[in-house]
Amino acid sequence: MNCKKCESPGTVVLRQKDHYCENCFTTGINHKFRAIIGKNRAIPPNEQVLVCLSGGTSSTVLLDMVFNGISMSNHKKLRITPCFVHLIDSVHDKNADKTANIVINQCKQYDFQVYVIHLSEYVQAHTNLPEANSVPANKNEEEFQAMLRSMPVTVRNDYFMKIRSNLLVRVAEQLQCNYIFTAETTATLAINLLSNLTMGRGAQVQDDVSFYDGRNDSIKILRPMKDISKEELDYYIKIKNLHPADQSTFQQNSLQSVIGSFVTELQDSFPATISTICKTADKIGTYNNNQSNEKCVLCKSILRTKSTKLTALEATNFSRVVSLQSPSNADFKKMEHQANYSNEKSMFPYVNDRLCYGCSRNYSEIDDSTLPRFIHDAIQSIT
Template sequence: MSFCQKCKLVPGTILLRLRDLYCNDCFLTNVSHKFRACIGKNRILTQNENVLICLNGGLGSTILLNLVLNGLALNNHKKLLITPVFFHLIGTEENKSFTKLLIEQCMNQNYDINLCHISEYMIKIKSKPKLNHIPERNEEAHVEMKKKLSDMSSSTRNDYLAKIKRELFICYAKELQCNSIFTAETSTTLAIKLISNLSLGRGSQVQHDIGFCDNRNEVKILRPIKDITLEEIQHYITISQLTPLNVRHAQEYSLQSVAKLFVNDLQQNFQSTISTICKTAEKIGIQNENKHKIKCLICESGINKNQCKLTALEATNYSKIVSMAQQESTSGIGSPIEQQFSMFPHVNKYLCYACSKNYSEMKSTVPLNI
């Protein structure tokens, strides 16, 4: 019998990454240490500040809820010093019984949860979130939202939904007087997100989309369980006997699903795939970040136009112009004619490349506030 490699006293029960053996206690300590260390070493939170904690009932979210509650229940110097405000965004396809289970999950721990519909995005003056009850749905907005989403390709839809959620989280964080937001992305999710974001043309935004802190808005989005892998989460859930809700996504083929297959396939045989991807992502950043004056209206990323000599965006546009047989135009890249025939509406003026690409796929107009 082999012993736990940490305490070397008790027989190990959990095998991680096919080689590291832990006992239950050491494993749980290790996971909660990762969570605490992630918050602690970044020194972003101030004492007892309100933090919006976004839950969706899935694996990551269940763990986040558990770790936060455990942290708050401590009575020593390790106590987590935040005031949690739980929040859930109800998706367009979510059924009521699911939402009720999520409310129960929170109520069982004696905490309240704020709820809102994702279709509020379509409305300018958003209704206030409701406590522990499913708020009434604005049918018009709901239908409009569904229509808009169904018009897009699945890859675009996933990307666009992520941006909508981000904006709504920030909006409701302000409403509920929170300066920070916790989201429950694991290192596995983030590795997949990195690969898909790169392929969608969001390379310059990696630092904010994958890193610990997204500070594009004054409300910061933090990812406190970003060092915990899906494998660890599954063990944690079994040991602590938690009941995650089944978040089922329709089987759809998209860039994101292909990226997921790719990462998970590699991870099976090469156990350091995810950590390599995430460590690489951590090292990617933007230079001269403060110089950005223009921000994308949808994702709030800085738009940095004249950084490279020739970008893929210009190449695509140029190719489009040539294909349209505008031979008489001898004007070069960046000229008015390019703006006019650009495949990407509002690019570099109001929108970043990827958001503009999404925008070009929408048939109905969006509240862009231009």
């Protein structure tokens, strides 16, 4: 079969039917990448963008496409000034230090500098950037691991994503970048979407899985790889002879890992699975019934304001308080007050006050003394 575009022999076969030659394929993917950014008009020209590199397949392709984009000389040029960061994930990646060095070498090949930061930096209120292209000492690992160990695995995975984006925003602030590129693919986003729903984060789906995460007032997270399929990434890596890090991950049993295998196994038999999930996600808007600017301390989502109507959450909370009282001293008014304001008896501590529903549920399952001091203080601070 010949290439759909130029009639040369078509060696790249997408979706089992579309044939392309290698040249038209790579040009097409690069065009698709710039089009996603251009179409959304998300970035004003010549902005500094923090590009987050994990070293994996999608990240390796992203790095190559950013280089191609900014190297173009015509009107198609990607008008951004990229900065690069790699967050060392020694929790999930068995070869974390090796991966960091692979990312440093990948960047060197394009003459880019990359800042390498341990995820454990999260436990400090401030992060000082290390020298570029070097792996810094990991000073906070013990405290970081103790915090993660205190959480059930499902909560830990959920919280981990918040840690990652909080740290990225922190690095972006330091490098004066108003935009961040992350390399999540549709497969990851589909799994995140379903995990979010099960964790009670329905209201945050749009920020967590769409192209644009606008949660932070000044720094926006964009996901320009979201429309590029695994099939396309694999062809791209092979044709351009790129070398992603081999990230062998630790096995764990959690809600997210179960959803992960469910989605990928379904995808094997029904190739439209992931794209259907993601298209559904794009249709979900954010229901914002308030003008509140109060943000969740942990995930930075906008908190719901208390309404006059009794919500399911408040009803559950109230039932719990009532069931904990002995019948003899039942005082309705007092119980109502406890349900709404006492965080010890609440099933949803600090909900809609300091924490969103999802984070409040997580908080109720963790040992809060292991949380970083600055988080602890922010949750318990008195208004």
